Amino acid sequence: xxxxxxxxxxxxxxxxxxxxxxxxxxxxxxxxxxxxxxxxxxxxxxxxxxxxxxxxxxxxxxxxxxxxxxxxxxxxxxxxxxxxxxxxxxxxxxxxxxxxxxxxxxxxxxxxxxxxxxxxxxxxxxxxxxxxxxxxxxxxxxxxxxxxxxxxxxxxxxxxxxxxxxxxxxxxxxxxxxxxxxxxxxxxxxxxxxxxxxxxxxxxxxxxxxxxxxxxxxxxxxxxxxxxxxxxxxxxxxxxxxxxxxxxxxxxxxxxxxxxxxxxxxxxxxxxxxxxxxxxxxxxxxxxxxxxxxxxxxxxxxxxxxxxxxxxxxxxxxxxxxxxxxx
Amino acid sequence: xxxxxxxxxxxxxxxxxxxxxxxxxxxxxxxxxxxxxxxxxxxxxxxxxxxxxxxxxxxxxxxxxxxxxxxxxxxxxxxxxxxxxxxxxxxxxxxxxxxxxxxxxxxxxxxxxxxxxxxxxxxxxxxxxxxxxxxxxxxxx
Numbered sequence: 367x368x369x370x371x372x373x374x375x376x377x378x379x380x381x382x383x384x385x386x387x388x389x390x391x392x393x394x395x396x397x398x399x400x401x402x403x404x405x406x407x408x409x410x411x412x413x414x415x416x417x418x419x420x421x422x423x424x425x426x427x428x429x430x431x432x433x434x435x436x437x438x439x440x441x442x443x444x445x446x447x448x449x450x451x452x453x454x455x456x457x458x459x460x461x462x463x464x465x466x467x468x469x470x471x472x473x474x475x476x477x478x479x480x481x482x483x484x485x486x487x488x489x490x491x492x493x494x495x496x497x498x499x500x501x502x503x504x505x506x507x508x509x510x511x512x513x514x515x516x517x518x519x520x521x522x523x524x525x526x527x528x529x530x531x532x533x534x535x536x537x538x539x540x541x542x543x544x545x546x547x548x549x550x551x552x553x554x555x556x557x558x559x560x561x562x563x564x565x566x567x568x569x570x571x572x573x574x575x576x577x578x579x580x581x582x583x584x585x586x587x588x589x590x591x592x593x594x595x596x597x598x599x600x601x602x603x604x605x606x607x608x609x610x611x612x613x614x615x616x617x618x619x620x621x622x623x624x625x626x627x628x629x630x631x632x633x634x635x636x637x638x639x640x641x642x643x644x645x646x647x648x649x650x651x652x653x654x655x656x657x658x659x660x661x662x663x664x665x666x667x668x669x670x671x672x673x674x675x676x677x678x679x680x681x682x683x684x685x686x687x688x689x690x691x692x693x
Numbered sequence: 694x695x696x697x698x699x700x701x702x703x704x705x706x707x708x709x710x711x712x713x714x715x716x717x718x719x720x721x722x723x724x725x726x727x728x729x730x731x732x733x734x735x736x737x738x739x740x741x742x743x744x745x746x747x748x749x750x751x752x753x754x755x756x757x758x759x760x761x762x763x764x765x766x767x768x769x770x771x772x773x774x775x776x777x778x779x780x781x782x783x784x785x786x787x788x789x790x791x792x793x794x795x796x797x798x799x800x801x802x803x804x805x806x807x808x809x810x811x812x813x814x815x816x817x818x819x820x821x822x823x824x825x826x827x828x829x830x831x832x833x834x
Contacts, residue, residue, distance in 0.1 A: 450705030457701065457774050461767065548703040548778065618736055622765055625776065632703050 413675070416668045420661065427657035433484070434650035441576065441643035447545075448573055448640045451633045455584075458626045462592065466567075466585045474514045474535075474563040475499060476631075478570035478638040479522030481542055486645035488571055488579070489521040495581045496569050497529055516558065518635065542639055551632035555624055564591045566627055570634040571641035577648065579641035584634060586627045589620040695728040698744065700759070700775045707780045708759075713746030715773055717766050718823075732769040737777065739763050739819040741826040758783045758830040760823040783831040786824050795825040 411419070477496045479489045496515070503513050514535040517523045523537035538554060558566055565587055572582040698715060700707040716725045718740030742759045764777035798814070798821035805814035 447704070451703060453706035454701040454703050454776060457767065457776060551703070618734065621736060622734070625765065629703050629776075 413668060413671050416664060416671070420664050420668060423657050423661050423664065427654050427661065430650045430653040430657065434647050434654065437643045437647040437650060441640060441647060444636065444640035444643055448636045451636050454629050455633050458629065462587065462626065464585055465587065466583055472512050472563050473503070473565040473567060474516060474558050476558065476566065476568045477517045477522045477526060478568065478634050479517060479519035480638065480642040481520045481539060483521060484646060484649060485642050486649040488642060488645045489525060491581055492522065492569055492571065493525040493529060496526065499567065499569065499583070500530060500533065541635060546632065546635045546639065548628065548632050551635065552628040555628040555631055559588060559624060559627065562590070563588060568630060568634045570638045573637045573640040573644065576644050579644060584630050586630050587623065589616065589623045592619060592623055696726065696771050696773055698773045700777060700780055702777050702780050712744045716743040718742055718761060726768055726773060728771060730768050735766050737761055737764045737766055740823050741830060743830065756830065758827045760827040762820060762823065781824065783827045786828050788828045788832070791825045791828045795821040
């Protein structure tokens with residue numbers, strides 16, 4: 367008799383505790399969660415499904431963390447090369463000047479992008495600026511303008527082909543598989559100058575620091591335009607030099623302009639490469655953080671569900687036991 | 694101490710310093726630049742560049758040599774800017790290797806047939822010759 371009373375008393379206390387528990391959870395942050403259990407009509411995941419999701423997110427977190435570390439180390443290597451390659455671009459700029467406002471009827475615009483994705487908003491940024499530049503060109507030079515669009519990197523190709531398909535000329539891919547060399551840049555420069563464009567504009571991400579990369583435009587004039595610029599009364603420093611060569615001055619100028627284009631391209635590709643790694647590093651860092659947060663929330667839900675199941679089972683057992691006692 | 698020289702390659706700024714005299718391997722032959730030279734732009738062939746005096750070497754009369762694989766040179770107001778495709782310092786070249794490479798390149802040049810092979814062999818020959826010359830200069834002077 368005393369046992370029976372004790373059992374039913376215990377059962378009541380447990381039921382009361384369970385109710386307390388559920389109401390506490392309700393009033394806490396997990397209100398939505400418990401509502402999901404308690405009010406039905408909502409299809410909620412079974413605990414098994416939640417467990418699988420937890421495992422999947424944990425794996426993703428590990429992968430993004432590894433990618434971040436790889437990107438960080440690659441960026442460190444690339445940074446050294448970038449800073450050293452900047453040295454040669456300056457004398458050219460000092461000599462020839464940088465004329466972003468040059469209007470040319472037949473120019474070539476080069477968009478330097480990455481080959482692989484998961485690097486943040488880098489490539490879409492370049493695409494955005496390149497499209498704006500092209501609009502500006504057609505606005506100033508009129509319909510006669512025939513700017514050719516070239517993209518270095520697969521991501522640029524897919525985005526620009528969709529956006530500006532008719533202007534798109536060709537794409538150069540797989541440049542970053544092995545380290546970028548000056549020979550590669552020279553080859554690309556030669557290819558770009560094949561049809562005698564008037565001006566070559568290169569759009570790339572300049573690596574300012576590990577968190578800052580700005581889309582930059584480098585303008586390189588081809589020999590013919592250069593001559594035109596020099597003979598104008600703006601008085602260019604180039605006239606101060608005497609050119610000594612076996613061939614004519616125009617040959618030397620053409621070689622010099624090609625060299626400038628190759629050096630600028632080399633620098634642009636290196637800078638973009640370094641920016642890509644830095645951007646990927648920060649994107650993966652954010653991804654890992656989000657994965658961690660999601661993991662926390664899911665683990666909480668899983669545990670709550672587990673504890674609720676246990677409590678429910680206990681209540682059933684006690685209720686069953688007390689019913690037996692009463693009978 | 695009168696010329697300010699900077700040698701730049703696409704990969705990195707190769708060398709910055711001062712010197713008294715510099716001899717450039719231009720396409721028209723060797724050209725010497727002293728203080729107060731007239732402003733000039735010239736193309737450089739694959740060859741040896743010699744620098745005398747200043748920070749390049751200890752004393753005023755010693756020559757230091759570098760192999761330049763083509764490029765350009767800008768001279769203005771005692772400032773010499775060399776833009777080279779590639780530059781190698783004499784100290785970084787192994788003499789025996791350079792000599793061997795030179796001999797092999799010479800043989801290959803004579804054996805080469807067909808335009809493409811000839812052009813490649815010629816280029817390799819000029820490069821090997823420049824490196825060998827640079828090492829020879831260092832040992833002789």
